[in-house]
Amino acid sequence: MIGPTSSERVTIYDVARIAEVSVATASKALNGTGRISEQTRDRIKRVAQQLGFRPNALARSLTSKRSFTVGLLTDDTYGRFTLPVMAGVSEGLIDHGVSVFLCAVEGNPDLTRIHLDALLDKQVDGIIATGKRLDKPLPVDLHNLPVPVVYALTAGPADAVTLVPDDRQGAIQAVQHLIARQRRRIVHVTGPETFEVARERARAYVDALRSAEPAPAEPCVLYGTWSERWGHEAVARLWSGPDHPDGIFCGNDQIARGVIDALRERGVRVPADVSIVGFDNWEIVAEQTRPPLTTIDMNLKELGRQAGLTLIRSITGERAPGGLWKLPCSLIVRGS
Amino acid sequence: MIGPTSSERVTIYDVARIAEVSVATASKALNGTGRISEQTRDRIKRVAQQLGFRPNALARSLTSKRSFTVGLLTDDTYGRFTLPVMAGVSEGLIDHGVSVFLCAVEGNPDLTRIHLDALLDKQVDGIIATGKRLDKPLPVDLHNLPVPVVYALTAGPADAVTLVPDDRQGAIQAVQHLIARQRRRIVHVTGPETFEVARERARAYVDALRSAEPAPAEPCVLYGTWSERWGHEAVARLWSGPDHPDGIFCGNDQIARGVIDALRERGVRVPADVSIVGFDNWEIVAEQTRPPLTTIDMNLKELGRQAGLTLIRSITGERAPGGLWKLPCSLIVRGS
DNA sequence: CTGAAAGCGCTTACAG
DNA sequence: CTGAAAGCGCTTACAG
Numbered sequence: 254m255i256g257p258t259s260s261e262r263v264t265i266y267d268v269a270r271i272a273e274v275s276v277a278t279a280s281k282a283l284n285g286t287g288r289i290s291e292q293t294r295d296r297i298k299r300v301a302q303q304l305g306f307r308p309n310a311l312a313r314s315l316t317s318k319r320s321f322t323v324g325l326l327t328d329d330t331y332g333r334f335t336l337p338v339m340a341g342v343s344e345g346l347i348d349h350g351v352s353v354f355l356c357a358v359e360g361n362p363d364l365t366r367i368h369l370d371a372l373l374d375k376q377v378d379g380i381i382a383t384g385k386r387l388d389k390p391l392p393v394d395l396h397n398l399p400v401p402v403v404y405a406l407t408a409g410p411a412d413a414v415t416l417v418p419d420d421r422q423g424a425i426q427a428v429q430h431l432i433a434r435q436r437r438r439i440v441h442v443t444g445p446e447t448f449e450v451a452r453e454r455a456r457a458y459v460d461a462l463r464s465a466e467p468a469p470a471e472p473c474v475l476y477g478t479w480s481e482r483w484g485h486e487a488v489a490r491l492w493s494g495p496d497h498p499d500g501i502f503c504g505n506d507q508i509a510r511g512v513i514d515a516l517r518e519r520g521v522r523v524p525a526d527v528s529i530v531g532f533d534n535w536e537i538v539a540e541q542t543r544p545p546l547t548t549i550d551m552n553l554k555e556l557g558r559q560a561g562l563t564l565i566r567s568i569t570g571e572r573a574p575g576g577l578w579k580l581p582c583s584l585i586v587r588g589s
Numbered sequence: 590m591i592g593p594t595s596s597e598r599v600t601i602y603d604v605a606r607i608a609e610v611s612v613a614t615a616s617k618a619l620n621g622t623g624r625i626s627e628q629t630r631d632r633i634k635r636v637a638q639q640l641g642f643r644p645n646a647l648a649r650s651l652t653s654k655r656s657f658t659v660g661l662l663t664d665d666t667y668g669r670f671t672l673p674v675m676a677g678v679s680e681g682l683i684d685h686g687v688s689v690f691l692c693a694v695e696g697n698p699d700l701t702r703i704h705l706d707a708l709l710d711k712q713v714d715g716i717i718a719t720g721k722r723l724d725k726p727l728p729v730d731l732h733n734l735p736v737p738v739v740y741a742l743t744a745g746p747a748d749a750v751t752l753v754p755d756d757r758q759g760a761i762q763a764v765q766h767l768i769a770r771q772r773r774r775i776v777h778v779t780g781p782e783t784f785e786v787a788r789e790r791a792r793a794y795v796d797a798l799r800s801a802e803p804a805p806a807e808p809c810v811l812y813g814t815w816s817e818r819w820g821h822e823a824v825a826r827l828w829s830g831p832d833h834p835d836g837i838f839c840g841n842d843q844i845a846r847g848v849i850d851a852l853r854e855r856g857v858r859v860p861a862d863v864s865i866v867g868f869d870n871w872e873i874v875a876e877q878t879r880p881p882l883t884t885i886d887m888n889l890k891e892l893g894r895q896a897g898l899t900l901i902r903s904i905t906g907e908r909a910p911g912g913l914w915k916l917p918c919s920l921i922v923r924g925s
Numbered sequence: 926c927t928g929a930a931a932g933c934g935c936t937t938a939c940a941g
Numbered sequence: 942c943t944g945a946a947a948g949c950g951c952t953t954a955c956a957g
Contacts, residue, residue: 262735262934264933264934264935265934265935265936266934274943274944275943275945276934276935276936276944277936277937277943277944277945277946278942278943278944280935280936280937281936281937281943284936286937287937287942289942289943290942290943293942293943307706307709307710308710308934308935309651309710309712309933309934309935310710310711310712310935311647311650311651311656311712311933311934311935312651312934312935312936312949313934313935313936314647314949315645315647315648315651315933315935315936315948315949315950315951316934316936316937316948316949317935317936317949318949320647321711322711324688325691330676333873336672339691339693340666343691343692343693347700347707350707352660352690352692352704352707352708352711353690354658354688354689354690354691355661355675355679355689355690355691356679356683356688357676357679357680364683367683368683368688370643371683371686371688372688373643374644374645374646375646375657375658375688376645376646376647399598480877481877507873507877514850537843541816541817541818600949600950600951601950601951601952602950602951610928611927611928611929612928612950612951612952613927613928613929613952613953614926614927614928616951616952616953617927617952617953620952622952623926623927623953624926624927625926626926629926629927644950644951645950645951647949647950647951648933648949648950648951648952649950649952650933650951651932651934651935651950651952652933652950652951652953653933653951653952654933
């Protein structure tokens with residue numbers, strides 16, 4: 254048996270020649286299309302196998318009009334939220350043979366434009382736009398692109414699919430957990446009121462308290478920053494008066510971390526005197542607090558996977574309904 | 590003036606037809622190759638511009654044998670180290686028109702194989718392998734690939750280029766900073782001895798102390814885990830005896846965080862009584878300690894950028910010397 | 926300076 | 942069941 258003509262990559266011509274068929278037949282056999290006798294099909298497959306033939310995806314894309322690549326545009330250079338999303342996207346897509354181009358655009362419009370053009374030139378089948386804030390869109394217009402776009406954790410137009418964690422459901426779970434632990438004076442310490450997620454979680458917190466029985470103490474929301482420092486400060490403020498809370502729902506894990514540390518410094522016991530629930534399940538923080546932090550997980554990896562699969566569906570022509578899809582959060586019970 | 594034939598993407602045929610030249614001429618004009626009269630060149634460019642012509646990168650790649658894509662294989666699913674590297678790679682490469690495929694392989698050999706095959710099928714021009722540990726290679730053999738490979742933060746073969754932070758230089762800088770602050774009893778609290786970086790930084794610490802004048806107290810290295818908890822524990826151990834250190838160089842920022850917290854709980858003042866230097870400049874940790882942490886930055890983004898540029902050079906045929914390239918770390922002085 | 930033709934590696938009607 | 946031919950969108954010798 255003779256080998257391929259050159260020492261270069263083996264092409265379908267090599268396979269066809271050695272299997273003594275035409276390239277058309279080889280192509281069909283390898284792709285399982287057309288009617289081919291089982292015998293020739295097997296022979297062709299065997300030859301391909303032996304030669305280590307791997308089809309050139311570029312050539313294939315040129316005719317098939319599908320590149321099996323998608324672009325992932327992200328805002329979040331720090332990556333705390335984006336990375337799990339990316340991992341999920343990649344994981345969900347690789348099974349379908351699609352690879353993802355990563356574009357970190359850092360909120361720079363020119364850079365975003367450059368990346369977007371590069372993606373389009375490379376004929377991506379679709380684009381996933383993701384960011385760290387739902388209320389801040391990416392600095393580029395993704396409307397009227399020749400390919401479908403799915404949004405995750407960032408603002409998209411009304412007619413597109415936008416995947417976000419269900420902040421409301423997550424917050425309600427957190428509050429209900431505190432109530433189930435017999436907490437009656439539950440306050441909410443969170444980030445800046447300018448963040449839509451902060452307001453959304455706060456609203457859910459208020460509603461959850463209002464609908465609880467027997468009625469707990471009046472809701473109390475403290476807006477601040479997403480930092481440990483603010484957690485400390487909030488505790489100082491809350492403990493300056495006579496009435497202390499017995500449950501604190503924090504807007505993120507860093508705030509919760511600050512709250513827990515400040516409480517310990519005051520000799521307040523967690524969870525004996527005060528129960529704490531965070532938000533994010535950022536393991537590096539949540540597992541290191543003393544006690545470890547009970548918190549809400551946004552299931553971002555799953556969100557990424559769903560974003561990928563949704564995009565695939567759009568690409569293959571299924572018209573998705575569009576709109577905001579809220580994916581459930583989970584309560585992770587630890588020691589606080 | 591007539592528009593393109595169909596409503597589909599405009600091709601070079603549309604440009605040629607409307608500019609009334611052949612596609613060969615159009616191609617040359619647009620790419621600045623061959624001899625073309627300035628006049629026709631301008632006309633062609635104008636037409637291309639007007640039609641919004643963007644060359645199909647796939648078709649171009651098919652002839653040019655360069656896809657202007659590279660693959661980034663990473664081990665580090667958590668992304669604390671990988672993300673800055675990725676951002677750097679992407680940033681350094683987009684200027685050269687190359688896009689990067691992200692493959693999160695999570696130490697799974699089968700998954701890695703699948704990703705690698707997908708990359709090769711898509712004709713990537715090169716591959717960057719990156720991970721979280723220099724002493725743990727990726728679970729796949731990247732030898733004898735048809736494309737060049739550059740390693741960053743992960744173990745590569747001797748003849749390949751491997752980019753790593755200069756741990757030794759970073760550690761020495763940390764120790765010298767403590768010495769310059771008049772610290773004489775400097776200990777090193779770090780991660781597991783099984784980590785090569787832990788041993789490397791420890792060796793550098795010892796050497797830096799030994800070569801200092803006047804001679805400081807004997808070196809003392811405490812191996813443990815990369816956690817806050819261990820920082821606490823180490824302080825408990827160090828303060829159980831009579832002789833307390835006045836400087837602590839920590840193997841990472843989390844340990845430093847634990848050390849600082851434990852010190853505060855004991856009423857030991859930082860930096861008045863003890864100076865602390867961390868390692869990583871993980872801002873989310875380093876900026877939240879009280880006082881903010883002085884630490885070593887590994888310049889991972891720059892490392893990523895260099896990895897990208899090095900790969901480009903290999904792709905374009907420059908034979909790089911190969912071996913371990915150590916990129917300098919920087920001391921970030923904050924309040925500790 | 927410009928263009929006709931072949932080719933990159935594959936797929937897909939269309940014949941036979 | 943199998944193959945010759947055209948085509949995907951571009952580039953590149955080679956003629957003229």
